[in-house]
Amino acid sequence: MRVVFAGTPEFAACALRALHEAGFEIPLVLTQPDRPAGRGMQLQASSVKQYALAHGMEVAQPLSLRMDSKDPQRGTEARAAHERLLALDYDVMVVAAYGLILPRSTLDIRPCINIHGSLLPRWRGAAPIHRAIEAGDRETGVTIMGMEEGLDTGPMMLMERVPIADTDTTGSLHDRLAELGGRMIVEALRRMEAGVLEAVPQPEDGVTYAAKISKEEAKLDFTLPAELLWRRVRAFNPFPGAHGMVDGVAVKVWNAVLAEGSGAPGAVLSADAQGVVVACGGGALRMTELQKPGGKRLAAPDFLKSFPLSGKVFS
Template identity: 75%
Template sequence: MKVIFAGTPEFAAVALKAMHEAGFDIPLVLTQPDRPAGRGMHLQPSAVKQYAVAHGIPVAQPVSLRMDAKDPQRAQEAKAAHDLLLATDYDAMVVAAYGLILPRSTLDIKPCINIHGSLLPRWRGAAPIHRAIEAGDAETGVTIMQMEEGLDTGPMLLIERTPIGPHDTTAVLHDRLAAMGAQMVVKVLHKMAHGIIEAVSQPENGVTYAAKIAKEEAVLDFTLPAKEIGRRIRAFNPFPGAHGTVNGTVIKLWAADVIDAGSDAPPGQVLAADAQHGIVVACGSGALRLTELQKPGGKRLAAAEFIKGFALDGLRFE
């Protein structure tokens, strides 16, 4: 079976690696153009491109696949990409976190299947892993679905579940779901090759949308209950990094435990910051014990190490 792969970040690269190692013929990889990254803001290839180049797989990096784009240059690049797809001998396309919308003209060439990091129809959209943690979902998973023009609305080919642990961050859950999705797509492709795959329509009830994460969401509101703030800290680890401000200094909060601590102190007040109690902060209800923090220009530190270089006792997060 010949399969074109379209994806960009590490989540997608894990699937590409699994497909390649499973022996599928991958005649072409589509990935987003190189982007500036790092301190020097030099152009960096995507994780998918790095794997493809290292294994001699041809790569194309169109800025768009929409031939009706208003920008003539984008439309021209999309036409070139479309012609390349038509000229490539393939049976199906696998898409994982590609970052570009596949128009009808692309979907109509050959079957397209998508690896989506949620239990559809819950958390359609751009940030399903973050939103599942933020919302306090007890479980999540991966859905392999047929692609259509709607946003993650296609029929499901395979779905598998995993619990969300009380300390799971987006980083931890991302890696688990990436590994799940890679195994699942290989299984689905084998079934497609033998003509034994069955598609099931998504339920009409339970649809939610996982909006893209905005940087301003990472500013914590300590008037919220501690359990909600704790979920946001886990959801925004590693991006965009939840934070609060103390005396004008932005402190990133990477990990925290929710504790049952009654207090009349205003939300954000540091109730304790010592070796015995750790760093405890009052919230709208309950409190958080902060366990990993980072000041500007510094490293992530355990609470005991952080307070050696940054006194918090008696201060307040805003």
């Protein structure tokens, strides 16, 4: 089969690598335009683009695929991408965390299959891994689905479940789901080649939406229960990084566990080699890995050497 691939971050690059290593021909890769990144804010190619170019694949980076865009440049690039797809001999488009909406004009050219990091219909939308951890879900997984114009509403083709451990962060869970998604899309396309890939509609019950993560919600509100804050610390690791304010300084919290203790929300109950225990609206949170602005991520004992927290209050 000839596969057009559309994706952008590392999650998608894992799938592209799996397809390439499985021997599928990939005549075109779509990915988002290069973005400024890092301290120098230099333009950086997406993980998908880097893999594609390293393996001699053609890459296109349109700003949009919507030909009716009111922005002249977006409309022009969308029409060029549409014409390229129409002229291309391919069998299926595989989409994984592309970041652009595929309009009906694209969906109608060839079948489109999506790799989605949740157990649909739970957590449709942009941030299914973050939201599953934040909500305290005990399991998640990957769904291979057909694409429609609706947001992750298409029929399900394959699904595999993955347990969520108490130690999981979005980073660790992302890596497991990315590898699983790569394996599953290879299996799905092989079934499609054999004519035995079935699709079933999603259940109408249990639909939830995984809204995009904002930097603002990563600020910890210590009037909330410790268990919710513990889940948010894990959900926002590595992006955008949960944080609390101490004397006007944003202290990032990369890892934490639940602890015993009570007091005024935000009050530091203890700060020692075991971690920094902070009272919450219910229970307490023991922070075990922290970071100050411009500093490195440090285990609590090392962090406290340069940033004492005894008697302080997180706000």
